[in-house]
Amino acid sequence: MATRDLGENLLRLAVHASPSGILIVDAGGEIVFANEALLGMFDYELDELLGQPVEVLVPPVDVELHRKHREKFGARPVPRAMGRRESFGAVRKDGEEFSVEIGLRPTEVEGERMVVATIIDVTERRRIEERLRRYDEHLEELIEQRTQELREAQAQKEQVVERLIQSEKLAAIGTLVSGIGHEINNPLYMILGTAEALQDATDVDDCRQFGTEIIEHCRKISGTVTNLSRYARPGSMDNTQTVDLNDVVEAAIESVHRTKRSDEVDIVWTRQPVAEVPGRPDELQQALFNVIRNAVQASGEHGVIRIGLEERDDSVDVMVRDNGPGIPEEHRSKVFDPFFSTKGPDDGEGLGLYIVRQIVSRHGGDIQVTCGEGTTFTLRFPASPKTDRGETS
Amino acid sequence: MKHQVLILDDEPDVRKVIRQQLSGTQFEVLEAAHAEQAMDLLRDYALFIDVIICDVRMPGISGVEAVSYIREAHPTKPIIVLTGHPDLDLAVDFMKSGVVDYIVKPVEKDKLVAAVEKAAAKHQTFDPHDV
CATH class of the missing domain: 1.10.287 (Helix Hairpins)
Incomplete structure (x- = not known):
């Protein structure tokens, strides 16, 4: 669209319609023009401002400083855009001070240097910013x-x-x-x-x-x-061997069969192909013996004890389950304590499960007790590394 | 008739030792391996039992519970607690509950006999609860 020669009236209308205050100041700092928005902002009539030094709009405390800035700007006039988030003090006719943001644009009118200042009232914005900051x-x-x-x-x-x-x-x-x-x-x-x-x-x-x-x-x-x-005390785990837990369980069951009351219960178990574990066979056998004997004592007459072996990722579980009455909730955390026993004097001194836990722990394993139908003790031992087992695909 | 002492202890060997220590004294011994048996004997021989010697740590009904049951049914029967585990708090609790003596094993014959004699002397000849 070709540039049109807009009439002076139209330009004046546009300038007055601007929501920002527009002020034109001459090289000597006198106001030569102010639009309606500026007059409204500072609460002046046009004729009250024309010919006045621009410092009339500056709070008294900043007047000197403003004059120096103005002279400095006059010496090297470069446009200064709005929106630098830099605000200045301003003063209305009645002396009320407020904050403004100012853009400056040096220009020449009929050979005389002028500055067009665009001014917006940022009091509200500052207040919001202050509130946000707080x-x-x-x-x-x-x-x-x-x-x-x-x-x-x-x-x-x-x-x-x-x-x-x-x-x-x-x-x-x-x-x-x-x-x-x-x-x-x-x-x-x-x-x-x-x-x-x-x-x-x-x-x-x-x-x-x-x-x-x-x-x-x-x-x-x-x-x-x-x-x-x-x-x-934790014993040394030197001289460990690679142990097949099937052999350990078998030997433990054999020992249990030699104790009293073992003929009153059925021990159900079959060998399972599982990984070997590093350990001491005599200690592992002692642990399994104690757990199985404990199950025998818990089951009573016509008891059935099921023993299972299961290989997991890097470990082997031995599960010993009886069909006895289970362990009361309040006793479960204590069954591995030394001398904790609910049994009579003929059934040991209360060190059996304590010894089991000590053995399992020194083998790097873990023991859990769960109660559902009867009680299940699960002894978990870390398996030997696969390379040691000569595993084939 | 000799005085009767009821021993409540789950360990046969302990009962045997107490029997030995009381042999040759004025006391005869009745044995119970658990609280139920003791209560049965007390019911049947209430008039003849002068002193009860009771263990603390027993499977099933413990000595603490047993003492409580006996005190309730036979409040005037002297009870001596004989335990392998010295526990001051437990001793105080027992004495508060009316137990006449708290003795820690091992106890020598003379001391046990003296304690039983002292307890028997406290036993009233007539106990309305025992009739």
């Missing part, structure tokens, strides 16, 4: 406060967990001490009582019998102490 600060404070609360809650939680762990440990020590007291003081009492009887005995056969009983009780104490000290 809101931002408030949010940051809230976040900081919430983070602090979370940190404190986390620290408290850790303290509670630590206290729980400590109390669990103390409870375990309590069980241990109580067990040691029971398992040692009882046979000691029997030794004392038998020795007292020995003092009064006159018959040689009676004396021999009392002597035999004292030796038995001494052996019982010695066995308890040996069991406890043997498994209480």
Whole structure:
């Protein structure tokens, strides 16, 4: 579209219709033009501004500075665009100060240098920005406060967990001490009582019998102490062999069959092709023996014990399930504690499952107990690396 | 008739030792391996049982529960707790519940006999609950 020669009236109309204030100042800083938006913004009539120094629109405190800036700009006039987010102070006729953003455009009119200033009132924008900034600060404070609360809650939680762990440990020590007291003081009492009887005995056969009983009780104490000290500390795992758990289970079942009450239960089991595990066969057999014997004791007459082997990714599980009444919820976390027992004196001193856990743990494995129909003990052992097994595809 | 002492302990060897220690004294011994058996004997021989010696750690009904049942049914029967595990809190609880003595194994014959004699002396000759 060709440029049209718009009439002066039309241009004036456009300038006055602009929502931004437009001000034209001459080289000496006097106002030569102001549009309607500017007059409205500063609350002046046109004739009140024409011929006035532009500093009439500047707050008194900034007048000097503004004059210097204006002179500097006059020496090197370069256009300065709006929208640099840089605001200046301005003052209305009634003295009210407000913020403006100013664009400057040097120009020449009939050989005289002039500056066209475009001015917008950014008071509202500044207010919103200030509110946003405060809101931002408030949010940051809230976040900081919430983070602090979370940190404190986390620290408290850790303290509670630590206290729980400590109390669990103390409870375990309590069980241990109580067990040691029971398992040692009882046979000691029997030794004392038998020795007292020995003092009064006159018959040689009676004396021999009392002597035999004292030796038995001494052996019982010695066995308890040996069991406890043997498994209480982590043993060295040197000299491990590659073990087929099928052989271990078979040997353990054979040992269980030699104990009392084992003829009252059926032990159901078939060999399974599973990976071998690194370990000590005698210890593994002891662990399996204890678990199976425990299942026999839990099952009672006509009990059925099922033993299964299953290979997983890098481990082998041995599962021993009985059809007994199960373990009450409150006892499940304690069954592996030393001397924890709900059984009678003929069924061991309460070290069986404790020893199992110690053995499994020193083999790098894990033991779990679950109760559904009966009780299932699952012993998981890490399998030997595949290269050691000479695996074929 | 001799005084009767009821021993409640799950371990036959412990019962045997107590029997030995009380032999030759004025006391005769009745044995119970668990609380139910003790309650049966108390029901049948209430008039003749002067003292009860009770273990703490037993499978099934524990000594703590057993003492509570016996105290409820026979409040005046003296109970001596004989345990392998010395526990001050437990001892205090037992004494508060009316137990006459708390003895830790191993106990020598003289001490046990003295404790049983002392307990028997406390037993009233007539107990309305025992009739």
